[in-house]
Amino acid sequence: MKKNNILFGRKVLALLLSTSSIFIFSNDLHANALSGIYSSNVRQLTVQSKLPKVVVLNTYGSFIAELENYAISTTELREGFNEWFALDSRHTFTLVKEYTDALGITHQSYQHLFEGYTIEGELILVHSKNNLVQVVNGQISQFSELNTIATISDENAVASSIRHFGVENAKISSVETVIAKVPVEGKAQLTFAKKVSLFSAVPLKGITLYIDAQSGAVINEYSNIKHADVQGSGTTYYRNTQSITVDSYNGQYRLKDNARNIHTLNGSNVSDIDDDGNIIGATEYTSSTTTFNAVQIKPAIDVHWGIGKTYDYYKNIHNRNGFDNNNSILKNYYDAGDFMGDHANAGALDIPGEVVGIFYGRGEAGLMNPVVGLDIAGHEFSHLVVSRSDNGDLIYQGESGALNESFADIFATSVEFYTNLSPNWTIGEGVFISTPGYLRSMSDPKSASAADGLQQPDTYMGTYWLPNGYVHINSGVGNHWFYLLSVGGSGTNDINNQYNVTGITIQKAEKIAYRTLNLLTPNAQYIDAFNASKIAATDLYGANSNELLQVVEAWWAVGVGDRSAGIDENDINNKISAYPNPVTDKSFTISVGFTETTSFEIYDVLGKKVRNATVLQEGENTINVSEIQTGIYILKFNVNGKSLSKKLIIK
Incomplete structure (x- = not known):
């Protein structure tokens, strides 16, 4: 673990406009755990039979559930959290924020607690219209055993923190007892801990420390330094x-x-x-x-x-x-x-x-x-x-820290284009003297100074990605996503994803990015940003919009998420047609309304394949079936992993 993660280091490698703020919040939900709590003891529901099973995507518990077709009210969902998430009654949820935005969508944030202790950064975000849930995202930890008996006091934790901090006159901003998600070898590990936030003015530095509540060991830390x-x-x-x-x-x-x-x-x-x-x-x-x-x-x-x-x-x-x-x-x-x-x-x-x-x-x-x-x-x-932001700061380490830096670059660039005085897609041009004359590039993250170790990845887990999560390097992934979404681009990324993004303009992209920021939890990973941006694009431009398709394609281009996630089965059905049907002259037309890779196969009614997979182009495709005998067949379409079947009659 890095032992001196202060913001203002002397090395040029730390120059990347570091300064994510000292973002310290004292919000001890444990102290208020008796108010506004919802658990399965309130009302038993059969949400497991009514709703799809929650699938977590990583060790941080990231998930998304699209529920607009399930006609479940916010009250039903809230009272059935424990059943839906398969948690016992020691797990509770407290409402920490609720508001309705200009689009008429109501957003509720629920903090997850275990035995009354906050699981840090773990929020369930419920988005509804007319009291019916549309989508839920956030992070959820599903566990049944965790020792929540502290053997060290707050005073001992503070004393240990000051010793570790190395400044005797440090000021303590907050002390909380929490269940922390500690990064260990790239995975999140739940630990019962004392969270101590402290800072000093001379020298100026600030950190948040996590002290194991049973052993007293420092188990994690991150820098907090952001009249007329x-x-x-x-x-x-x-x-x-x-x-x-x-x-x-x-x-x-x-x-x-x-x-x-x-x-x-x-x-x-x-x-x-x-x-x-x-x-x-x-x-x-x-x-x-x-x-x-x-x-x-x-x-x-x-x-x-x-x-x-x-x-x-x-x-x-x-x-x-x-x-x-x-x-x-x-x-x-x-x-x-x-x-x-x-x-x-x-x-x-x-x-x-x-x-x-x-x-x-x-x-x-x-x-x-x-x-x-x-x-x-x-x-x-x-x-x-x-x-x-709506759900609190993005924790300044790992992927959440990279997202923190990325959003700062995204909106800094958006300010340049808003002002419209020679805007560009680089950060810090003119400040950095050495070649190439800027700190970071959103259009080509890999082009930053190699001599100073500033090259960034343009692909998640690709070239220049740092597994230890240096926030100013790994932010290149989010930066490049925003550039592609705004301007467009095509090619093959570092993990061999072929992509073709049609830019939607920076004016639309910045709206999606801002709404995405406010749909994230403090521990958000890149997959959470992917999920939240889909929600944002759907809210702003519609479930079948080109904007949503390009959001997903841009993430695919930088190696995050499932390319087919922006397409639902109804959309496939509406944008693929085969005619004439019945086929009478040994050929017919398949019309495709997608830019995504689309293919089809033909099967007979016994399930035997009679036509191998053939890739279709966007628009009109003439299909010759002179080699196929008359009869009833099944046309099976595949759009980036999602399928649709239609009956085909050949006479």
């Missing part, structure tokens, strides 16, 4: 002169946008965080006029302008009011490298209820220019959005 307005202008470092919003201040003007609640400050003398969560030592950037064009503050102007544009993107495209949807103040600190411990980095800090801020370094000579710019501002702001 007037119009002015400023000369940015990367984007020339841009319009910015400033306000009057002591007879001068400063970089403060009161409407957007954005404040950009000089972080060169930042030294500490006080007990009230205030950053000590920050000073104002000021100008005697509304024009800010001093050379030394160009990077700070870039920050202020970029965060403003990012705010507008989320407001106008996703109807989100600031990073937390409550328009809370967001402070930015440029040239805060001394405080961070690294001038060649940027970082978002988010400790709900204590302190929120984004810190930017001035770069390092010969290595990096100032770590600012539109996509960096968008990336850091988006980490805060991820941390405040």
Whole structure:
């Protein structure tokens, strides 16, 4: 296990806009386990006979169940959870969130508990219309035995955590007793643990530690480090002169946008965080006029302008009011490298209820220019959005951490295209000095700097995939999915999947990505993102939409999920036809409405194959059956693993 997983390392390999925020939530459901709990003791149902069996897809318990054809109410499902999941009465579920969105879909999130203890990150997400369940996704652990008797106290766990942290004056954000999913050799292992989140300002770092509640050993850890307005202008470092919003201040003007609640400050003398969560030592950037064009503050102007544009993107495209949807103040600190411990980095800090801020370094000579710019501002702001998503932050390790980074890149790129000032599909261009001049590429993840070890996989488990789950490398899979969904592409990936994606535009792709983010649980794996994106595309564009088909094809292109998952049997039936039937002149036509690989075979009524599999093209296909005798036959179609049979009469 890595023993010092701090965000702001000195190595350039950790420069990848790391900074997923300090995302710490204190939500001890164990303490509230007597309210809102649902178990099989409430009402016994026969949901097992009514609903399909739940099939978990990995050791994290990822699953999806499409229930729109089963006419089951949310109440029936909720009260039958234990039966459906084959769990005894020690397992309970508590409703933690419920809302109805603009599409009229109601979303409920249920936390899974065992003997009253939260199974961390394990949420059952129920989506319904008119009180009838449409689809359920999330993660579920099906077990019957786990020792939940703690032999170490919270105080001992904290003391052990501080020793491991290595900073005596560390501040404890939260201590919880949970059932944790600890990654062990690529698999999730349930462990009864003390979860301790702590951070320090000097040096600035923050981690979440898991202490085995019986042995006291550290079993897992991950980094947590993420008055009247007037119009002015400023000369940015990367984007020339841009319009910015400033306000009057002591007879001068400063970089403060009161409407957007954005404040950009000089972080060169930042030294500490006080007990009230205030950053000590920050000073104002000021100008005697509304024009800010001093050379030394160009990077700070870039920050202020970029965060403003990012705010507008989320407001106008996703109807989100600031990073937390409550328009809370967001402070930015440029040239805060001394405080961070690294001038060649940027970082978002988010400790709900204590302190929120984004810190930017001035770069390092010969290595990096100032770590600012539109996509960096968008990336850091988006980490805060991820941390405040509907079901909580994506845990910053393994595949959930890679997804965290991927969503930050996805929305950073979307901000660039929204602003429409020379948008592109690379991240950090201009910041990184060495060839190829950017940190990551969404169109070609493998093209990043080989010398600096920044090459990313474009295929799940493919070339450059790191089994230990380095979040800034494995995020390339999600990035490339979004690029293909937006622009399109064809080829063969690293695991020999042949694909042909028709781009649906970035404007549609970003809507699907944003909705997908809010359908994920904290421990989400790539297969969960696949499942959630199908739900998102269906909600937005329909069950038989091209958008859904391309979502699935784009995931297939990056090696995630089943290509046929976007196609149901009704869709096959509606988009394949054979005519004339009966066949009277030894030939007939098969019309195919799919771009997916489609083939057919012909069997006689005794089950003997009389025509081998033949691949069909999209559109009209003329089939000659002169060699087949008159009679009744079965046409069997195959569309990416899903089949359909039709009767065929030959006269």
